[in-house]
Amino acid sequence: MNCAALRVCLALVVLSLAPPALASEVFTDVVKAQLNLPEKPLCTLCHQTLVGGPMMVTKPFGLTLQKKYGLRLLDVAGLQRILMQMQATGEDDGDGDGIGDIAELLQGTDPNVPEGGVAADEPRYGCYCSAVPAPSAPAAAGAAWLAGLALSSWRRRAVRRLRAERKT
């Protein structure tokens, strides 16, 4: 039995040595890099929601990439090529407002919303329970260590004091 368990563990360890594949979420990085944008666009540039997902490409810009240019999942090189092509022709205008999709991205408006609608807001994640900016992960861990040391020395002192009280 232990042999079987060991085999399963070994198999999982061996499997874990394989390199991970790229996920389609790198598409937003590609758009940012290719068009030299200050921020990477949200998943909602192409997808219905921020969750993304291949079955949720519902926005005009995403549908243009998918249906007109045949962009496929994980095809980073294809996206780069398509963006170059779209930038060169400037003819794609998914929301039909007269401003090309790439031009809208460059000027910071949403190519899916007519008349240059502002791009969607991204929620901010993390602890916002105070006005003070939250510390970074290493700083938080360091602070926790210091607090731990202080508390353990406080505990030692309390125990020592109690022992002394007991003796008296």
Place this chain on the structure above:
Amino acid sequence: MESSAVRRASWGVIVALFLLITCWVKPAEAYAWMIRHDYTGCNQCHADPSGGGLLTAYGRAQSDFLLRMRYGAPESYEPPRSAEFLFGLMKLPESVLLGGDVRYARLATRVNGQDESRFFFMQADLTGQVAIERVKVNGSIGYAERGARQTALTHADEKNIVSRVHWVGIDIGRDRNWQLRGGRMNMPFGIRTVEHTLWVRASTRTDINVSQQHGVSLAYNGAELRGEIMLIAGNFQLAPDAFRERGYSGYLEYAPSPHLAFGVSSLVARAEKDFNSQQSLVRHAHGIFGRYNPVKPLVLLAEADLLAEAAADDPTGTGFVGMLQADAEVTQGLHVMATGEAWQAPSPAGIGTSTGVWGSVVWFFLPHFDTRLDLMWQSSPTTSSSVEKTTLLAQLHAFL
């Protein structure tokens, strides 16, 4: 008397800090199929009154007696030391519960013929609870390599410190059947299950992975009846405030026998700006669920919920989500599961019904260790065609 109280309190604080410092672990066990062992309720084994996550001392003992493969070891009524926290290396006071989960996974997907795979830490959390008489302080701290941003304490795109739950509760009543809690908690709704990507959990946003919310809840655990109602104040690990949902979520379950339990759930939540759809949204989920153990090795779990969503400027869309799961424990510690699910998103356009089938094998092969393999096939219609998705998920899970 005073010395033991001070010692206990100081140990509690140090242990809580140990949790924070270690930054390494989450609660994810929630096995509704434990009804096969006559457990219709969850609070005997879990610190959360509605189940899932941090185990009580009794729960730890049961995980050794009932959950893991015994390999012919004789039955014992005395839980082994190895069932305790850190395999018994660290003796905890009775008032302190500690637990941790590390879950490493390989996820491989094929979407319309295109493959993708990756390895990742699904979970790396520490969870603890300190009890002072009737008052309980419970919290988790962990690390998320990617995703789970709704639970993050830090602000990076990935590699965040996360806290999925943190609450203070007080037991109420002579038999302590009631518990009033405030803080960040799992959403009380439907069948609480570890399979957080099941559509019944994901579409209602009631999974125990990332869907916790801050609020106040009142839970009841009686012999035949249990339930919890939570007033949702919003997820305060998400900003600005417009993205936070307000509303309620709750369930009530009745167990007429030790082998049968069924209940109802209801949820209404409104956000000024839904963080997914980016517009004002009121969402409803109302449904029924049940657990049935016809013969010892087999447990059937079922849930069906009606969904409705009203977004700004859009007509109300209605849909549904449901699942049926059969869990067969072939021999103690080895489970074979088959799950069917269906989901029609509450879109006014009415895209169609998605369907999915899961085949799973779960093996609790050693104390504190289990491994799991899931093969999932899902088909979702789109406006023009359909997306076929096949997923293979292998996990190795250790709990401290």
